[in-house]
Amino acid sequence: MGRLRGICRRMGGTLLLILLMGNIAWAEPAAITVSFYDNYPLCFQDEKGMPQGVFIDVLEEVADQEGWELAYEYHTLEEQLNLVAEGKVDLGVAVAYTDTRAKKVRFHGETVYSNWGQIFVGEDYTAVDTLDSLANYRIALVRGAVYSIELEDSFKFLGLEDNFVYVDGFTDVFKAIDVGQAEAGAVARTFGLLNMDKYGVKATAMAFRPVKVKIIGAPGQENRLAGIDRWLLGVQEDSNSKYYDILSRWLREEVQDEVVPEWLVWVLAIAAMIGVLSLGFVSFLRKMVAKQTEELTYLAYHDSLTGLPNRRAMNQLIEKNCQEKGYDFLLIDLDQFRRVNDLYGHEMGDQLLLGFMALVQEYLPESATLSRLSGDEFIILLPRDQGDAIARILLKAIQKPIKVGSEIFEIGISMGLARLPEDGHDYETLTKKAEMAMYQAKGKGRKKIQWFQVEMEERLQQTHWYFRYLREAIERKEFYLVYQPIVDTDTQKMVGVEALLRWKHEEKLIPPSVFIPIAEQSGLIHEIGDWVVREAVEQMIAWRGKSNAPQFLSLNLSAVQLNHEGFVDHLDAMVEAFDVNKSRIHFEVTENAEIERIGQSRIALESLKRRGYRISLDDFGMGYSSMNYLKELPIDTMKIDRSFIIEIGQDRETEILIEELLILARRMNLMTIAEGVETEQQWLFLKEHGCRMIQGYYFGRPVLPDELMQETE
Numbered sequence: 001m002g003r004l005r006g007i008c009r010r011m012g013g014t015l016l017l018i019l020l021m022g023n024i025a026w027a028e029p030a031a032i033t034v035s036f037y038d039n040y041p042l043c044f045q046d047e048k049g050m051p052q053g054v055f056i057d058v059l060e061e062v063a064d065q066e067g068w069e070l071a072y073e074y075h076t077l078e079e080q081l082n083l084v085a086e087g088k089v090d091l092g093v094a095v096a097y098t099d100t101r102a103k104k105v106r107f108h109g110e111t112v113y114s115n116w117g118q119i120f121v122g123e124d125y126t127a128v129d130t131l132d133s134l135a136n137y138r139i140a141l142v143r144g145a146v147y148s149i150e151l152e153d154s155f156k157f158l159g160l161e162d163n164f165v166y167v168d169g170f171t172d173v174f175k176a177i178d179v180g181q182a183e184a185g186a187v188a189r190t191f192g193l194l195n196m197d198k199y200g201v202k203a204t205a206m207a208f209r210p211v212k213v214k215i216i217g218a219p220g221q222e223n224r225l226a227g228i229d230r231w232l233l234g235v236q237e238d239s240n241s242k243y244y245d246i247l248s249r250w251l252r253e254e255v256q257d258e259v260v261p262e263w264l265v266w267v268l269a270i271a272a273m274i275g276v277l278s279l280g281f282v283s284f285l286r287k288m289v290a291k292q293t294e295e296l297t298y299l300a301y302h303d304s305l306t307g308l309p310n311r312r313a314m315n316q317l318i319e320k321n322c323q324e325k326g327y328d329f330l331l332i333d334l335d336q337f338r339r340v341n342d343l344y345g346h347e348m349g350d351q352l353l354l355g356f357m358a359l360v361q362e363y364l365p366e367s368a369t370l371s372r373l374s375g376d377e378f379i380i381l382l383p384r385d386q387g388d389a390i391a392r393i394l395l396k397a398i399q400k401p402i403k404v405g406s407e408i409f410e411i412g413i414s415m416g417l418a419r420l421p422e423d424g425h426d427y428e429t430l431t432k433k434a435e436m437a438m439y440q441a442k443g444k445g446r447k448k449i450q451w452f453q454v455e456m457e458e459r460l461q462q463t464h465w466y467f468r469y470l471r472e473a474i475e476r477k478e479f480y481l482v483y484q485p486i487v488d489t490d491t492q493k494m495v496g497v498e499a500l501l502r503w504k505h506e507e508k509l510i511p512p513s514v515f516i517p518i519a520e521q522s523g524l525i526h527e528i529g530d531w532v533v534r535e536a537v538e539q540m541i542a543w544r545g546k547s548n549a550p551q552f553l554s555l556n557l558s559a560v561q562l563n564h565e566g567f568v569d570h571l572d573a574m575v576e577a578f579d580v581n582k583s584r585i586h587f588e589v590t591e592n593a594e595i596e597r598i599g600q601s602r603i604a605l606e607s608l609k610r611r612g613y614r615i616s617l618d619d620f621g622m623g624y625s626s627m628n629y630l631k632e633l634p635i636d637t638m639k640i641d642r643s644f645i646i647e648i649g650q651d652r653e654t655e656i657l658i659e660e661l662l663i664l665a666r667r668m669n670l671m672t673i674a675e676g677v678e679t680e681q682q683w684l685f686l687k688e689h690g691c692r693m694i695q696g697y698y699f700g701r702p703v704l705p706d707e708l709m710q711e712t713e
Contacts, residue, residue, distance in 0.1 A: 031071040032224065034059065035080040035092040038169025040191055041250040042094040042113060042213065045074050055093035055215065057246040058112055062231045067523070068224070076168040078144035081105065087218040096146040096211035108225035109304060110232040111212040117147030118189040119206040120196060122177050128184065128204050135160040140167055140176040140185035146211055147186045154208075174199035190251065222346045226375065233311065233374075305350055306357050309371040314379060315427035317369065318420065327420040328387025330380040331434035332360070332394070335412035335442070337376035344407065352409055355402040363393050373431065387417045391449045414441040418452040466518045469505055474531055478505050481535055482702035485712060486554065486673060486695045489687045494712045496552040496586070498695065499536040500702045501528070520560040529561050530574065537578045537585070539705055548712045554586040554616060562589070562601035572611055582612035586637065590618045602633055609634040616673070621661070630668060638665050642676020642696070649681045662689050 036043040036051050043053040051072040063070050073089060083089040085104040096115075097107055121128060121137070128134045131154055141148035143166050155162045165182045167173055170192075173185035178199045185201075192203060217225045235241035301313040309317070334356065341349040353376065360378065364370060368390070369381040382390055394413065401408045416438030424430040433452040441450035473479055479501060486496040503510045519525040536555055543549040561567055575582060587608060589601065605615055616637035617629055621644055629635070640661060647654035665672045674686050677696030686694060700711060 031069040032063075032090045034070050034072050035075050035083055035089045036072060036094070037075055037077045037080055038171050039077075039094045039188065040171065041194060042188075042190070044171075049074070053094070054246055054250045055112060057249070058231075058243070059091070059093060059215065059228075061242055061246075062228050065231055066224075066227045068227075077142060078168075081144060081216075084216050084218050087220070090218055090221055091224065092216045094213055095216045096213050098146060098211075101216070106217040106219065106221055106225055107214050108217070108228045108232075110229045110236070111214060112232065113190075113213040114210065115188050115190050115213055116210040117150065117186050117208050118192050119184055119186055119204045120174070120177070120192050120201045121184045121204060123200050123202055125183050128206065130206075131155070131158060131160060134184060134206065135162070137183035138163045138165055138181070140165045140173040140182035142167060142169060142173060142187075145186075147188065147208070150208055151186050171195070174201055177201050194251070220346075229374070303372040306354060306372050308357065308378075309369065311371075311373065311427065314369070314371045314381065317381070318425075318427050318430070326384035326422075328382045328384060329418045329420055329423070329430045329434055330382060330387050330391055331373065331416045331418075331431065331438050332378045332380070333414050333416075333438050333442070334376040335414055337411070340409065340411075348404060348407065351404045352402060352411070355404055355409075356398075356411070359397060359400070359402060360394060363397055364390065379431070379434075384419075387419075388449070388451075391415045391417065395449065414438050415449045416441055416452065417449070423452050466510070466515055467524075470515060470519055470524050470528075473503055473505065474527065479503055479528070479531060480704075481532065481539070482704060483539075483550075483708050484695060484702040485550070485700040485708065486693050487699045489683070489691055489694050492699065494548060494550055494700075495693060496554060497550040497708065498554040498556075498588075498702075499532065499539075501532055501556075516558070520558055523560075525558050525560050526564060526567075529558065530570075533571065533574055537575060537580055540584070541578060541580060542705070543709070546709065548709060552584045552586055552614070554588055556588045556590070556618070559589070559601050562604040568604050568607045568611075571608070583614060586614040586616050588616040588618040588639070589633075606634050609636075619675075630664075630670070635670060637671040637673060639673045639675055639695075640691075645674055645676045645682055645686075645696070646678070648685045649679075655685065658686075659689050662691055666690065 034051075036045070036053075036056065038044055039053070041053050043051065043055045046052045051074070056072075059070065062068070073083075075083065075089075077095075080089070080092040081095070081101065081104070084092045092105070094113075095101065095105075095107075101107075119128065119134065119139075125137070128137070135155070139151070139162070141151065141164050148164075148166075152162070152164070165176055167176055170187040173182075173187050174195060176182040177185050178201070184204075189207065192201075196202060215225065215228055232243070235243040238244075301310060301316075302308065303310045334353075337349065337352075340352055353372075357370070357372075357378070360370060360380075364380065365382075365386070367383050368386075371379045371381075373379050380390065395415070398411065398413050401410045403409075416434040416436065418424065418430050418434040418437065420430055423433045433456075436456040437450040437452040440456060441448035481499050482502055483497040483499055485494040486498060487493060488495050501512055501516075503512075503515055516525070519528055533555060536553055540550075540553045561571075575585065587605075589605065609615055614636040615634055616639055617633065617635045618639045619641045620638050621641045630638070638661070640658065644654055644658055644661075648658070662672060671693065672691050673693040673695055674682075674691050675695050677683055677686065677694045677698045679698060682696075683694060683698055700708075703711065
């Protein structure tokens with residue numbers, strides 16, 4: 001009874017969770033729409049109407065890393081802000097951050113470029129250095145630009161009469177000065193320095209409004225904005241990275257150093273303007289500058305959501321204070337946090353993170369430093385030998401549900417720990433090793449604690465080895481397929497085959513359990529999967545006309561393939577290139593795949609079934625939510641996992657469970673295949689209880705095509 005109860009608990013314990021997720025279906029749009037406007041060299045439209053500039057190149061690099069397809073639309077800045085806020089465009093580039101804008105659109109965390117505004121005048125005009133003198137000129141401003149709003153507010157505050165000329169872009173500002181529609185204009189400093197000679201204008205000493213220039217997203221684009229931050233974090237500290245290559249390509253030497261300006265530079269620039277203004281205005285500007293400096297400094301070293309120290313602050317703390325003493329470095333990851341965002345939205349997810357942060361802080365000693373790494377990952381820096389105790393306290397504390405509004409969440413955490421300085425002297429190295437340990441903890445079943453061990457790094461190096469040679473395996477023809485017969489239980493005749501992938505590298509046979517996960521993580525699974533489909537279907541056609549030819553071919557699909565945009569159309573086009581009946585091709589999905597991934601795969605599976613293919617649920621009964629899969633997914637065949645079959649004749653409780661599964665399958669009009677049949681006793685039991693088909697060593701091992709035909713004659 002113990003085994004039966006354990007199985008039932010595993011299958012029932014997650015039923016409620018899967019019922020909640022069963023109806024969730026998500027699909028990427030065909031392309032991410034990106035708005036850009038006139039702000040050379042950050043973004044602009046070239047003579048052929050194509051998008052160009054620093055932000056375009058940055059976004060293309062991110063898109064290449066994330067696998068995005070981008071579609072660009074040219075607008076004015078004002079149009080861009082409105083379209084993104086309304087969700088009619090996904091992303092917008094080269095937008096200065098302000099609190100007001102952040103209430104309408106989403107900003108990513110890292111800064112692509114820092115800049116400030118500057119006043120330029122025509123070459124024939126006397127340079128201005130005060131707002132009073134500037135008020136004598138017609139001033140060209142870009143509608144809705146940060147610098148325009150700053151100048152408008154300053155004029156109103158001083159009661160100055162304005163004579164503003166509004167245009168759509170920075171180029172239009174200089175054109176207005178050039179043709180005499182205005183005598184002065186406010187533009188981004190970088191744009192002005194790079195274009196003033198072309199339009200015959202000159203810079204003044206009036207500089208204002210330091211800003212962080214970023215990419216914006218419509219509501220719901222938080223994951224994509226996070227992808228941009230991931231890329232920036234990986235390249236901004238490396239002076240030889242593609243990020244700095246992009247800056248060098250677009251910026252002249254005199255403005256390249258202003259990418260991340262020192263606070264002192266722009267404070268002095270503003271101070272120069274302050275010095276010539278009235279005493280009252282001086283006081284006002286000083287307060288404004290001090291407040292802005294404080295805010296920008298805070299944002300540079302703190303997470304915008306939680307207010308905790310960020311990556312930059314922790315890196316600085318470790319470098320300055322933690323080298324002589326020993327410390328424990330604890331990384332926490334919230335288990336299946338993505339499900340909360342999918343079910344309840346990102347705002348609820350943010351509130352849950354804040355609730356989790358508050359809970360953790362209750363149990364930390366004053367000597368600990370808590371920070372947010374990214375997403376749902378947190379870092380705790382602790383004095384030596386406190387890591388294990390604090391980790392166990394937190395593991396116990398998190399058993400208490402977290403209430404957010406009217407919702408109650410029961411979440412789990414996995415923790416990885418590293419030691420400073422033994423495992424690393426810097427933040428990046430410690431994070432990398434703590435993450436290795438954390439993923440090892442997840443592999444043990446979540447809600448676990450794991451210290452970093454040198455062997456983990458060795459395994460990672462081994463993974464890199466496999467990744468390197470996987471790329472070449474198809475070209476070198478190191479992959480091949482073997483076929484295992486699926487037989488009719490009554491007649492013992494072969495009715496179908498399952499195609500199984502094998503990899504032989506330099507006379508060494510590498511198990512699929514090793515290389516398939518690496519192929520999935522790297523994205524190579526798509527290329528490998530295409531090869532498998534073409535090879536197997538060609539073999540099926542080659543068998544056509546033989547008396548013992550299998551009636552159907554079974555192929556395994558990865559959840560990574562199913563969740564890839566356009567996969568079903570791509571797969572269907574490959575099969576249609578062959579003269580084969582689609583109903584004779586059965587696609588198998590594995591029941592023990594991550595639950596979220598299978599849930600998201602439902603649309604793809606339904607589309608495959610509508611096109612005539614058959615769907616099999618492999619390894620049925622291994623865990624998570626078998627019953628709910630039968631209910632929610634378009635399954636034709638249930639494949640009972642071999643872990644049940646090997647208990648036939650040894651455990652009566654398991655036999656009863658198998659009998660019930662076969663009854664369930666008949667009532668749901670599902671075909672059944674028993675996997676791993678190795679003895680006559682197992683075959684006879686399954687035959688007696690109505691299992692339609694059998695697969696296992698008792699009837700045949702996976703073999704090459706010619707050998708299969710000889711064995712089944």
